[in-house]
Amino acid sequence: MGFIMDMGGFPIMNLSLLFLGLIVFIAGWRRSRRLLEPPRLHEAIPFVSNAWHFMKNKRLFIERVTDALAASPIVQCRLGPMNIYLVTGNSNVSAIFRSSFSSDPWVMRILEHSGAYALADLTKFATDTSGGARVPQADGRARPLAQEERIWHAKHRLHDEALMNTRSVTALSAAFQRFFGERLAAFPVGEWVEDVRISAFLRNSMATAATRAALGSRILEINPDFVEAFWEYETYVEPLAFGLPHWLNRRAVRSRDQFRAMCLKWYEIANREFHCDGTSSYEGVDWEPIFGSQISRGLAQWVKSFDFASESIGGVYALFVFGLQSNTVAICTWVMMEIIRDPNLYREIKEEISQAEVINDSDEVAFNLQELVSKPLLQSVYTEALRVHVSILITRTSTEPVTIGGYQLPAGSVFQAPTHVAHFDEASWGTADRPASDFWAYRHIREVETIDAVGHVKKQREFSMMGRGGSFFPYGGGISICAGRAFAKHEVLLAVAMMVSNFDVEFIEWVNPNGSRSDRPARDHTGYGNGIAAPPDRDMKLSWRRRR
Template sequence: MSSISSLLHGSYLERIQLPARLQTLSQFELGDPRTLIAVASLVRPVSLYDPIPYVFNTFQFIFWNERFLNRAAKVLEHARVVRFHLFQTPVYLISGQQSIQTLFSRSHNVGSENMYMEHVFPNLYGMPKQDVQRFIDDKSGRDRVPPPGFEKMTTDQRVWTGYDKVHSDLSKTQNFRPVAEFFSRGMSQALDEWYPVNEWHSVSLIDFCRNRIAAKGVEALFGTRMFELNPDLINAFWAFDSNLFVLTLGLSRWIHFRAYRAKDRYYGMIRNYLNDANGRTSHNNEAFWSGIINWFKCNKFDDRVGVGAMAIVMFAALSNTVPIMMWMIIEIVSDRSLLQALRDEVATAFSTDSMTGERTLDVGKVPTLPLLQSVFTEVLRLHMNFNLIRNVNQPIVIDGFAIPRGVMLQAPMRTAHYDEEAWGSEGHPAAEFWAERHVTWKEIQDESGNTTKQRVFAMAARPTSFFPFGGSHEICPGRHLAKHEILTVVALLVTKFDMELENWTQKDGSPSERTAKNDSRFSGAGAQPPDRDLKMRWRRKH
């Protein structure tokens, strides 16, 4: 057993034989795509070492994902396509801008429908088999234009496009802007209530973000009635969040009973809220999320699906937002010069009422501030970690290799986001945080002819090297709201408070000898929170 455990933890050397030279057949003009696929099928990509076939890689991918990705990253340094098996499913790990672009395409050749029908819908939405079958029967795809042979399908029959539309509507300004403004006002008022002027407070970063900030985010979406009905909602949510990976895969309830118990408790609270008429009708921001619930109802899906959809809306609003917020605060509090630079920049996003003297944060301007955007982008790059997944619906060629139908494609975010060629800069390697990585300086001339230099936000690499929100149909619909909320909290903190770093602690409060790293338990599941807590002192100035 000890030798198997060592293998699963990746302590053995990776024993693979890489080809002496990887031939890229796609550089040739072969004419008919079928000819290209036929020629490409003569070669096969390198396989990730699997000492216990179908078992070792599967178990390491699920239970020790960070170690798995570290192994895969070393192989992907030499080969842009690598094979392994997840249970019985053949998986091709891909890297490189051209290869990843295939996953972003709106072609009917690749898609994520299988992942939803096999895992997301039944395991997270609680969708019965007959409702999942409606998605299985819809062969017209998710694109607005159906593939040949399905042009006559009606809108009602095309459940995939309807599902995508109600989610994409969340990203429209008129839908998320009221929630962002509600959150900004509530957050500003709460900070004033929690921390009186000129009093120093010792603050736990984890407690502040996971409890106080998360609660204000929930309140902005669902109102205070959610907490009146479910006082322990925040704890229930984080227990569910920590088990999401197991729950999505649908692993045995008998083995992972604690994960399912956490899910049942959390979903029960969501059901309480949806069954309470007073809670929903008393909150102005219901329009942001109610379209999803109503779409399932109007299309006669089982009532359980509405509860699952609502639970995932809250998950999308908190799960990645809170850890990224933590990392931004860590970087800012740890660097006094960055704190001051952001304080100066954020000051330009405030306006003062001439009658009352009240200063108000412009939530529309905050996301346009270049240095703040750069810090946000850099934190996303370093701390978001999941694999972009697509299934191959029709045979394709990637990097000269024929990829048959039924294969699962995965683009590891860790490999793309840490690529030295794409992100590295002299004195600032890709693996390190650099606040100004996504900033350029532009000369601006005023009316008097005086020239000054101003920061301008500019992504340091192409979009195919940066996909923290996914891409194409599966891009996160709540990304704009999440960005507004994260940057609003940071803007309010740097403006209202003097902040100082005290010390680092373990999660249990005991002293830590090092600073925080990405928590490996969340590798492959989205944003990785810090594995240490930061104790801070701050004092509200005004």
């Protein structure tokens, strides 16, 4: 009692004041800490809920992020073991595309968990801190790495040479046109085929044609189930990157390992066949059946020069096929669905496509590629499909201390910019009668007046982003921007043009995955965790008749 009342002569009043002061101090300190740190995305079970939510229903997770980013342009969130800063706004997003931000740590997670690279090869990436750019980043090494030891840079150079330059894009597009044409030619001329499901058709035929174009035909002969195994693996690529223990992710790990094994089996056979006569007769050609294209042969060269282990080589090709297929097929499907459901749009698209038709040496209808990919309405529909259906969190790590959204954050902070927030921003995209949430085929078109040779004023359509490019980054940005973006556009527009130009099409109904009639059109597949373009959750059933 005496202890409570006077504490050996220390009056209770003083003790209460001291205690109160301490509480005020702690509350103030915590508030000031909070002010120094961005607000945090709510999480019911710390370390678990957000990561679980992300993997199981990414669309809902991104909607929660969108709400949080409406209140603050930067929000913290824990995804499994990682603390992440989610950012929005043109200046914050362009900041993370600067060269002082790197995608390498995130890519390393993908290589390790989604590609299952061998530890020895992961170490080669981890120890090369010189970055991907031509000029090495200062990394404080006593002996800077020689150019040929720079593994990130070698990969970037390969992408530039074998994916981005005009010759490689033209060669890949020509091969794709040939192989997709063969799939279409399998339909009888003049006969209506009643039960074509556009999503299922493209997942098989477009993926097969793109695989042959990029990797050659041999890979499909060696692995008849290659395309099915790919789609199984594809659903797990992004969830795998979080590196959950295998026992929590058994199916994902099994699919990954099966697909990598297929890639490796082909690589080993292809490698022997390609070099069987010591000097391959295929050297220098644009396309051959064993390795396919320049990018595929380049990858083979790259893995050899860095002495990759076999298990990594399977992962290298598995991840390449992921980049090649998973977005183009989904985007092409959305473009077809949107134009088929709107007869006027279909008619106008068909008219544009007919202007790019040419007769090739074999007397067949082909396309002037440059003309095709610059048609205003086709580009607008393609851009709108990317705007509405691409949802990715572009991820970067700061290599130096940085101020973003008014917060000073240390080197090593991980940032993610959700495309969804920018792509659905009303201020950038909405119009009085067309909210940003709607797909509107004509959103990226403007009418301009031109005067012809005899002085007549003509109205003409032009494709235009109208200065809104900063709110549109479906291909990411900075040095890690998608290396396949030029081919992606060619491939999607070619596939659309070939179907529209060669077939009469009639819509029948929307169907559920089990084939039963759906009472609503397709929406983004919400449970989809793969990362970039969401595929449709319903299919479109149609009948079509090949015209020639």
